[in-house]
Amino acid sequence: MSETAKLTYDGKTYELPVVIGSENEKGIDISKLRSQSGLITLDDGYANTGSCQSEITYIDGEAGILRYRGIPIEQLAEQSDFVEVAYLVIFGELPTAEQLSEFRGLLTQHQFIHESMRNHFEGFLPDAPPMAILSAMINTLGCFQPALIEPEKDEHFMEASARLMSKVRTIAAASYKKSMGQAMVYPRFDVCYPCNFLHMMFSMPNRDYEPPQEAIRALDKFLILHADHEQNCSTSTVRMVGSSRANLYASVASAVCALWGPLHGGANVAVIDMLTRIRDRGEKLEKFIERVKEKDSSERLMGFGHRVYKNFDPRARILKDACHEVLNKLGVADSLLEIALQLEDVALHDEYFVERKLYPNVDFYSGIVLRALGVPVEMFTVMFAIGRMPGWIAQWREGHMNPRARICRPRQIYTGPTLREFVPIADRE
Ligand code: CMC
Numbered sequence: 001m002s003e004t005a006k007l008t009y010d011g012k013t014y015e016l017p018v019v020i021g022s023e024n025e026k027g028i029d030i031s032k033l034r035s036q037s038g039l040i041t042l043d044d045g046y047a048n049t050g051s052c053q054s055e056i057t058y059i060d061g062e063a064g065i066l067r068y069r070g071i072p073i074e075q076l077a078e079q080s081d082f083v084e085v086a087y088l089v090i091f092g093e094l095p096t097a098e099q100l101s102e103f104r105g106l107l108t109q110h111q112f113i114h115e116s117m118r119n120h121f122e123g124f125l126p127d128a129p130p131m132a133i134l135s136a137m138i139n140t141l142g143c144f145q146p147a148l149i150e151p152e153k154d155e156h157f158m159e160a161s162a163r164l165m166s167k168v169r170t171i172a173a174a175s176y177k178k179s180m181g182q183a184m185v186y187p188r189f190d191v192c193y194p195c196n197f198l199h200m201m202f203s204m205p206n207r208d209y210e211p212p213q214e215a216i217r218a219l220d221k222f223l224i225l226h227a228d229h230e231q232n233c234s235t236s237t238v239r240m241v242g243s244s245r246a247n248l249y250a251s252v253a254s255a256v257c258a259l260w261g262p263l264h265g266g267a268n269v270a271v272i273d274m275l276t277r278i279r280d281r282g283e284k285l286e287k288f289i290e291r292v293k294e295k296d297s298s299e300r301l302m303g304f305g306h307r308v309y310k311n312f313d314p315r316a317r318i319l320k321d322a323c324h325e326v327l328n329k330l331g332v333a334d335s336l337l338e339i340a341l342q343l344e345d346v347a348l349h350d351e352y353f354v355e356r357k358l359y360p361n362v363d364f365y366s367g368i369v370l371r372a373l374g375v376p377v378e379m380f381t382v383m384f385a386i387g388r389m390p391g392w393i394a395q396w397r398e399g400h401m402n403p404r405a406r407i408c409r410p411r412q413i414y415t416g417p418t419l420r421e422f423v424p425i426a427d428r429e
Helices: 033-037 073-079 082-091 097-109 117-122 130-144 154-180 193-202 213-225 233-242 248-260 267-281 285-293 314-330 335-348 351-355 362-372 377-401
Strands: 004-009 012-020 026-028 057-060 065-068
Touching: 004 033, 012 033, 065 073, 065 082, 065 314, 073 213, 073 314, 082 097, 082 154, 082 193, 082 213, 082 377, 097 154, 117 130, 117 154, 130 154, 130 248, 130 377, 154 193, 154 248, 154 377, 193 213, 213 314, 213 362, 213 377, 233 248, 233 377, 248 377, 267 335, 267 362, 267 377, 285 335, 314 335, 314 362, 335 351, 335 362, 362 377
Parallel strands: none
Antiparallel strands: 004 012, 012 026, 057 065
16 A cells, blocks of 8 residues: 655645655655645755656665665776766666677767867867856757757667767867867777777877876776766756756756856865865864864865765765875875875864764865876866766656656745835835
């Protein structure tokens, strides 16, 4: 028998269905509440609101669990690669060898951007933020492939996904080259996805860059860990924009903007800024932590805390190990890692952080990995976006294909002035 919850208000009781997920998560279905009672629910920041049912990613924030399509993130980070994980996230199953080879082939086939898109780059100032360029260029991509902007059909969907994933990497590297005043580098046909990105970032017309295996593996891990994270701010943006039947490119371009902010994807930049400030000022870590804890402080311990994880973010654990590994293997010394490790230790033993269950999140260590690869800080959030592409594509598609889907249109409780008369300008005080 299906479960229900009861809500009593103003002498009447309403019975509300309880929806139970495959991992026994429970949610009260309030979709009929307003028509039955006139009441809506109010939930600032949607912290306690399920916006959809989804088969893509499972998180248990209390236990620190993250799985894509049921498979633990630790196994994927250790045993898989980004392209295979992207296939899993987008299409729902691990690919066979043949399917994987077809998908890799499509990624290679579609890695070039249309030559006339190069002109679009010329319109940006050299110091234009790469996230602004990325968002604008993704929207532009849609204009070049109008037949694929609404890829409902399965055969179109695979090509559209591959095109987007592949071209985003080319655009990202090109935006970096533009910011450096360097010539754009064409992608290669004979190297893997992360290697090709590093090639386009760091090769010069007269000198090919051959990234070390450790750098390729570290970047691949970084991308795997960012591939999806259920209904966060940018993913909810993809679903929100997509719910109006906006096309895949427009929806993903909006998500890039949502990711840009320092409380979301921009946190990896904010962490490095914070660690650099601490180092350059020679500030005592305990003193910095005291400042963070002050009521009304504008300072936060960036890279700490998470809306869902009330335990270690499993991605942070993997990246912390990856940091040590890549720095050791590449022989890079980074004073910021030392500060990060000490800061983590101070925070994890501080009552303020313990009480609020604030642990390191994915961004606490990701910037240090990217620095070791030579990726400049302005590109960090772009790197997050490249990694998140499979998740955005999968979530857009899931929303689009849901027969029960309706346009996202939340309600509000109005708190402004009640009815008043218009006053002509001459009579206003
Ligand atoms: N430093 C200091 N205090 C914090 C922090 C922090 N990083 N995070 C939360 N708190 C405090 C907050 O002040 C509040 O205290 P009080 O109860 O006394 O008012 C309490 O913890 C709960 O915080 P909240 O702001 O209500 O939590 P939230 O779920 O709304 O915000 C968050 C989550 C990630 C935005 C927040 O923890 C934060 O700003 N962290 C720093 C930015 C960051 O690292 N963001 C990356 C998130 S992971 C990657 C991604 O998903 O994009």
